[in-house]
Amino acid sequence: MRPARLTNAQLNDAARTYSGPYRHYDIVKEVIVCSGIVTLLAVVLTIVFSSPDLPPSTIKSWSRSLPADFVTTALSELDGSSATAGYGPPYNHNGSGQHIAFIYLQKWLGVSHPVNTAQDYVIQPLRSVPDQPRLQAAVTSYITASAGTQAGWTAAYTKALAKATASGTALAVPPGSYGPVGTMMTALLADAQTGGLDGDLLTSRQFYQTDFTKALLFMADGSALDDRAQAQHLLGTQWGMMNETGSYPGQVWLWLYTFWYQISPFTSSPNADALVAVIMGVLSLGLIIVPFLPGVRDLPRWIPIYRLIWRDWYAGTGGSPPGEPDGSAPPAPAAPG
Amino acid sequence: MGALVNLNNSPYYVHLDFFKMSAANLVVIGLMLVVFALAVYLRAPGAKRARRPK
Amino acid sequence: MSSWTVKLREFGMRKLPPEQLLPDSQPAYMTSAVYLFGALTIGSLVVLLLSGTILALKGPTWWHVQGLGHFFNSIHLWAVELFFFFMVCHLWGKYWMAAWRGGRARVWMSGVVCFLVAIPCAFTGYLSQQNFDSQWIATQGKDGLNSLGVGAFFNPLNFGQMYSYHVFLLPLAVVTLVGGHILLVRRHGIVPPIPLSEGDSARPA
Numbered sequence: 093m094r095p096a097r098l099t100n101a102q103l104n105d106a107a108r109t110y111s112g113p114y115r116h117y118d119i120v121k122e123v124i125v126c127s128g129i130v131t132l133l134a135v136v137l138t139i140v141f142s143s144p145d146l147p148p149s150t151i152k153s154w155s156r157s158l159p160a161d162f163v164t165t166a167l168s169e170l171d172g173s174s175a176t177a178g179y180g181p182p183y184n185h186n187g188s189g190q191h192i193a194f195i196y197l198q199k200w201l202g203v204s205h206p207v208n209t210a211q212d213y214v215i216q217p218l219r220s221v222p223d224q225p226r227l228q229a230a231v232t233s234y235i236t237a238s239a240g241t242q243a244g245w246t247a248a249y250t251k252a253l254a255k256a257t258a259s260g261t262a263l264a265v266p267p268g269s270y271g272p273v274g275t276m277m278t279a280l281l282a283d284a285q286t287g288g289l290d291g292d293l294l295t296s297r298q299f300y301q302t303d304f305t306k307a308l309l310f311m312a313d314g315s316a317l318d319d320r321a322q323a324q325h326l327l328g329t330q331w332g333m334m335n336e337t338g339s340y341p342g343q344v345w346l347w348l349y350t351f352w353y354q355i356s357p358f359t360s361s362p363n364a365d366a367l368v369a370v371i372m373g374v375l376s377l378g379l380i381i382v383p384f385l386p387g388v389r390d391l392p393r394w395i396p397i398y399r400l401i402w403r404d405w406y407a408g409t410g411g412s413p414p415g416e417p418d419g420s421a422p423p424a425p426a427a428p429g
Numbered sequence: 430m431g432a433l434v435n436l437n438n439s440p441y442y443v444h445l446d447f448f449k450m451s452a453a454n455l456v457v458i459g460l461m462l463v464v465f466a467l468a469v470y471l472r473a474p475g476a477k478r479a480r481r482p483k
Numbered sequence: 484m485s486s487w488t489v490k491l492r493e494f495g496m497r498k499l500p501p502e503q504l505l506p507d508s509q510p511a512y513m514t515s516a517v518y519l520f521g522a523l524t525i526g527s528l529v530v531l532l533l534s535g536t537i538l539a540l541k542g543p544t545w546w547h548v549q550g551l552g553h554f555f556n557s558i559h560l561w562a563v564e565l566f567f568f569f570m571v572c573h574l575w576g577k578y579w580m581a582a583w584r585g586g587r588a589r590v591w592m593s594g595v596v597c598f599l600v601a602i603p604c605a606f607t608g609y610l611s612q613q614n615f616d617s618q619w620i621a622t623q624g625k626d627g628l629n630s631l632g633v634g635a636f637f638n639p640l641n642f643g644q645m646y647s648y649h650v651f652l653l654p655l656a657v658v659t660l661v662g663g664h665i666l667l668v669r670r671h672g673i674v675p676p677i678p679l680s681e682g683d684s685a686r687p688a
Contacts, residue, residue: 302643
């Protein structure tokens with residue numbers, strides 16, 4: 093006779109020891125054979141599909157293909173209206189960053205990678221251009237002007253950019269009163285289109301560099317990366333976090349992480365990243381402690397897939413605990429195999 | 430490097446309301462479910478029906 | 484004076500004697516193909532480590548300029564897909580078997596931690612590609628990390644840092660955790676079947 097439905101504690105006790113029959117099993121052979129199977133699968137998939145390798149965008153390629161977008165972005169870096177300029181920590185103190193209730197971790201952990209957008213993306217690169225006294229005079233004129241004057245120049249140039257026409261790599265901006273900003277932007281565009289700005293942003297502090305923060309933040313402020321990402325279905329609204337370029341499978345395991353960004357309130361919340369990260373942290377903790385969560389730990393009994401997995405065993409034993417075909421008290425514990 | 434099947438093209442997507450998933454990812458998830466179901470049904474190599482304990 | 488070496492050896496022998504560490508038999512209820520997913524996950528990790536070692540030997544630019552490099556990069560990328568594929572199937576199998584029973588909670592918990600640490604390991608791998616995909620993932624991923632202040636010490640836009648994490652630190656963490664998980668499995672043995680209760684039939688419906 094089978095026992096009545098066991099409690100969780102009884103289930104645990106029943107599973108501590110096993111005194112039933114064993115069968116021959118070569119554990120080392122299993123791992124080696126499985127490694128061989130995976131190797132074979134990986135090689136076949138490689139031969140059939142290879143892997144994607146879209147070349148990276150550069151500031152040079154961006155400024156040559158989208159000169160208007162480049163100059164618009166550079167102007168926003170100069171006048172402090174770009175996303176990076178107002179980001180806050182870890183790049184600057186111009187924003188407080190995201191928070192959850194009164195917890196401002198982004199702000200509290202501070203500025204560890206300072207980026208001054210006007211200096212780093214416009215002033216310093218232009219200062220490094222040699223043999224251009226008119227350009228250097230324009231930069232000096234801009235730096236020494238009052239904040240109000242600077243704002244007036246950049247606002248006027250921003251308006252003019254909306255009517256600019258691009259012809260190949262060249263950009264024609266309608267004439268107007270922009271102070272030194274017109275000269276500065278023309279020179280910056282030329283510097284970027286020759287590749288000089290890529291090098292400036294990478295080696296600004298030392299020769300050997302592996303930190304691409306400044307260059308990537310600059311490109312991310314513009315449309316170059318966004319446009320390519322949209323074409324490859326990598327945007328957040330396209331569930332892009334779990335996608336790969338082309339038709340390759342991506343990081344499928346991130347499905348739940350990207351799911352939250354598709355629903356309210358995360359679609360419009362300014363703290364969406366922090367909220368989603370915390371939710372996933374809580375769910376991850378929940379997954380770790382499944383053995384202790386009533387209901388979650390009982391689901392396998394309620395949806396008895398285990399009866400399919402162990403169907404041979406149940407057919408052989410009649411369903412009683414291992415080693416107890418007649419349901420009597422368990423024998424003395426034996427060491428697990 | 431040349432591949433037999435070129436996956437560097439514009440991907441096909443399944444789009445239902447806010448749900449949008451690439452065909453490639455759906456294939457992977459579908460395969461996982463199929464492979465799991467098969468594994469539940471099949472026996473491991475070398476395994477025979479478990480004998481009734483003495 | 485007692486020997487630390489002897490104490491460590493005796494501790495190891497007590498917790499996990501050799502015939503339990505490397506047994507040549509398993510309980511008779513181990514017949515389902517579901518039991519293969521763990522070994523297939525380990526096999527995928529082996530392929531990842533080997534292909535990753537070859538890629539590391541030649542440096543991060545090799546696969547962009549040499550066909551052989553691209554071949555090994557492709558193997559590494561598909562091995563990632565296979566690793567997560569088999570690991571999730573393994574997780575599903577262990578969940579539906581309620582494999583945490585009988586004092587095996589740490590086995591389940593260590594397994595989930597392996598999964599959770601493998602995710603940033605994969606993330607840093609995608610960041611190390613040095614192509615458009617890595618540029619996009621870096622500029623998007625930074626927002627999630629920065630929102631919790633993690634960006635102050637873990638910068639996805641810093642290729643050198645991400646490459647170091649991917650080639651050494653996180654694989655070390657994954658291998659250590661997987662090793663611990665396997666030792667726990669060997670220590671406790673694979674979980675016995677759930678006993679059928681009154682009213683259940685021996686045959687599945």
